[in-house]
Amino acid sequence: MHLTKSDIEHMERKKRLNIINSVSGIKPANLIGTKSKDGQTNVAIFSSVLHLGSNPALLGFITRPTGEVPRHTYENIKETGYYTINHIPTAIADKAHYTSAKVDRDTSEFEQCGLTEEYINGFQAPFVKECHLKIGLKLVDELPIQVNDTIMIIGEIEELIIPDASVDDKGYIDLSLFNTAGISGLNTYYSLAPVASFPYARPNEIPDFGT
Amino acid sequence: MHLTKSDIEHMERKKRLNIINSVSGIKPANLIGTKSKDGQTNVAIFSSVLHLGSNPALLGFITRPTGEVPRHTYENIKETGYYTINHIPTAIADKAHYTSAKVDRDTSEFEQCGLTEEYINGFQAPFVKECHLKIGLKLVDELPIQVNDTIMIIGEIEELIIPDASVDDKGYIDLSLFNTAGISGLNTYYSLAPVASFPYARPNEIPDFGT
Numbered sequence: 001m002h003l004t005k006s007d008i009e010h011m012e013r014k015k016r017l018n019i020i021n022s023v024s025g026i027k028p029a030n031l032i033g034t035k036s037k038d039g040q041t042n043v044a045i046f047s048s049v050l051h052l053g054s055n056p057a058l059l060g061f062i063t064r065p066t067g068e069v070p071r072h073t074y075e076n077i078k079e080t081g082y083y084t085i086n087h088i089p090t091a092i093a094d095k096a097h098y099t100s101a102k103v104d105r106d107t108s109e110f111e112q113c114g115l116t117e118e119y120i121n122g123f124q125a126p127f128v129k130e131c132h133l134k135i136g137l138k139l140v141d142e143l144p145i146q147v148n149d150t151i152m153i154i155g156e157i158e159e160l161i162i163p164d165a166s167v168d169d170k171g172y173i174d175l176s177l178f179n180t181a182g183i184s185g186l187n188t189y190y191s192l193a194p195v196a197s198f199p200y201a202r203p204n205e206i207p208d209f210g211t
Numbered sequence: 212m213h214l215t216k217s218d219i220e221h222m223e224r225k226k227r228l229n230i231i232n233s234v235s236g237i238k239p240a241n242l243i244g245t246k247s248k249d250g251q252t253n254v255a256i257f258s259s260v261l262h263l264g265s266n267p268a269l270l271g272f273i274t275r276p277t278g279e280v281p282r283h284t285y286e287n288i289k290e291t292g293y294y295t296i297n298h299i300p301t302a303i304a305d306k307a308h309y310t311s312a313k314v315d316r317d318t319s320e321f322e323q324c325g326l327t328e329e330y331i332n333g334f335q336a337p338f339v340k341e342c343h344l345k346i347g348l349k350l351v352d353e354l355p356i357q358v359n360d361t362i363m364i365i366g367e368i369e370e371l372i373i374p375d376a377s378v379d380d381k382g383y384i385d386l387s388l389f390n391t392a393g394i395s396g397l398n399t400y401y402s403l404a405p406v407a408s409f410p411y412a413r414p415n416e417i418p419d420f421g422t
Binding site: 020055099112121135141172185186194202203206 | 220227241260261262264266268271296305308309311354356358365370373374381400408413414416420
């Protein structure tokens with residue numbers, strides 16, 4: 001199948017959404033947990049979490065600003081400055097998926113979707129108990145992406161919980177040992193299996209690939 | 212394992228790099244193909260490609276600006292305005308990985324790593340023949356991320372090649388049918404297997420999760 005820019009523009013909207021949401025490759029499956037300043041908790045699925053740097057340890061994610069549709073995650077982060085990012089294990093993909101339904105602000109998706117709030121080390125925002133790798137972040141910047149009216153939220157890692165058995169001496173983490181899921185498109189969840197690992201690539205150590 | 216911000220700051224540099232590069236979850240494995248205005252081709256692995264929007268169809272990726280270290284991909288995109296993004300199949304993870312070695316600008320990683328340039332539909336930048344899902348993009352914006360001196364390159368999709376058998380009527384693409392890889396950390400490659408798919412989540416159609 002070969003589509004040009006014009007084919008994409010003239011495609012039926014839902015089909016375009018499904019196709020274009022799949023072409024970046026596999027996306028990470030995370031739940032973002034927040035709490036409003038009035039104490040109302042919220043949890044929502046995001047597939048746009050991105051590594052930005054390791055020193056300081058920064059992660060980004062993309063959201064739309066609050067406009068016609070309220071964006072509780074964004075509002076809570078702006079109000080309090082704190083949020084959590086939690087890897088979704090494949091076993092709770094169904095619960096995690098339904099956090100994307102637009103419910104009233106006074107309904108917590110934790111309760112609605114059978115997920116459990118967890119508070120660790122006095123961190124203000126709720127972690128998700130059913131997740132095994134969990135990160136507490138502090139908002140550090142908000143970057144408008146003008147070409148399509150989205151925002152990149154940037155946070156620094158303040159708390160990091162990783163299952164012991166999945167980390168080796170060098171700091172390599174095997175995501176498959178705690179069943180972290182990937183997402184393709186808007187609604188398909190994948191399991192992950194490690195297949196290969198290679199050393200840091202130095203110019204004088206490139207294998208002979210028969211060229 | 213529970214690490215605080217201070218633990219992360221005081222960790223040995225390489226271990227921190229490995230850990231923090233893994234905590235965002237699975238990352239997409241893509242090769243970005245470019246050509247300088249003088250005709251020198253380049254191909255490099257990136258794990259930061261991100262879906263930004265489907266209408267217009269926009270993808271982003273993160274790079275460092277050219278400073279002490281030359282960034283051939285970035286320089287070529289700035290010079291010509293065009294580039295390709297190609298899904299890495301697990302079978303060529305080794306070749307793809309070694310494109311990250313810093314070679315001279317007059318050496319093409321295509322040749323160095325046993326990958327094949329492919330030109331499609333008159334598109335200016337080289338696709339990677341060994342990849343099955345391939346995207347031709349035009350640069351539309353460049354967004355400085357000041358907190359850690361990186362840049363998000365934003366491009367619009369102009370050409371999109373997807374294996375026929377992997378797309379269904381609704382536009383769902385099964386990434387496992389052409390063995391698209393995921394990456395965790397800096398050097399571990401994962402295979403993907405679909406495990407579940409759920410409909411668009413409407414508030415009145417949330418399953419009873421026993422709460």
